[in-house]
Amino acid sequence: MFLPGGIYLLEINRILRPGGFWVLSGPPVNYQRRWRGWNTTIEEQKSDYENLQKLLTSMCFRLYNKKGDIAVWQKTSNSSCYSKLSKPNMYPSKCDDSLEPNSAWYTPLRPCVVVPSPKLKNSALKSIAKWPERLHVPPERLSEIFGGSASTFKHDDSKWMIRAKHYKKLLPALGTNKIRNVMDMNTVYGGFAAAVIEDPIWVMNVVSSYGANTLSVVYDRGLIGTYHDW
Known part of the structure; x- marks a missing residue:
């Protein structure tokens, strides 16, 4: 500093x-x-x-x-x-x-x-949706991402809701306190983390350095994340 x-x-x-x-x-x-x-x-x-x-x-x-x-x-x-x-x-x-x-x-x-x-007119702290509503509100910064839009965001959101339910059938421990930490190694908008937000689980969202830079959307949803080159 x-x-x-x-x-x-x-x-x-x-x-x-x-x-x-x-x-x-x-x-x-x-x-x-x-x-x-x-x-x-x-x-x-x-x-x-x-x-x-x-x-x-x-x-x-x-x-x-x-x-x-x-x-x-x-x-x-x-x-x-x-x-x-x-x-x-x-x-x-x-x-x-x-x-x-x-x-x-x-x-x-x-x-x-x-x-x-x-x-960006609505990305200031006082303008973004409050938690937990912001988790499912398409962030304004979607407009800065190639192919990003409210419709693709909503589609990704609903897709991960379905996938999370399927994962829990395959792995019953998911959603319980037996699994506490998960890394989504190739996230786009943080959809998986949003889908399990009510579960006792901590998700680290990892945005690929090779793909679209969507980390800002992950943050705008109130989630955490980082970059990595797998």
Whole structure:
């Protein structure tokens, strides 16, 4: 996080949806009381905190709340804030529009701000459906995926409902506390995980690095996932 340029924070900005929160617990938060235990000086910690706040402000985050050793920042939902990133000599600057914002498999960290797409009007935290409704609502980011649509999403959803019932007939332990962790090794929209959401089971959705990048849809459903190259 405190590498030159704050590149880890820029990556957090990339994956965090508009209106989302970032929480920091530890240095340099509450440096006024804690600096003696951090093998540093109060001046160094004060400088770190001010630089952190300056960087987050330039990235269009605001300090939402701070209490004790915990500070919470919120990413803006107001796209007009990002206009300042186009100014000359501005750091961090806006990422080139040619960069795929959701690309992450063996993609170098970007020393720039990935600005939310203006085409997405309902992907901010306050705009998405609440849990558990969001699990079965076609996410707006389907429009960014080749072949993605509300109809293909609904078809995938219903298909996995049927498949999950069939799997439980073949493997009666599925759906009980005898099987607690499952990896869907080639998911598309997280359909299997959604189909067994009421069961005592934890599903890791794995999106193939060779296929369509649908991980954003998995996240928008409120599920977890990752990339892999099998």
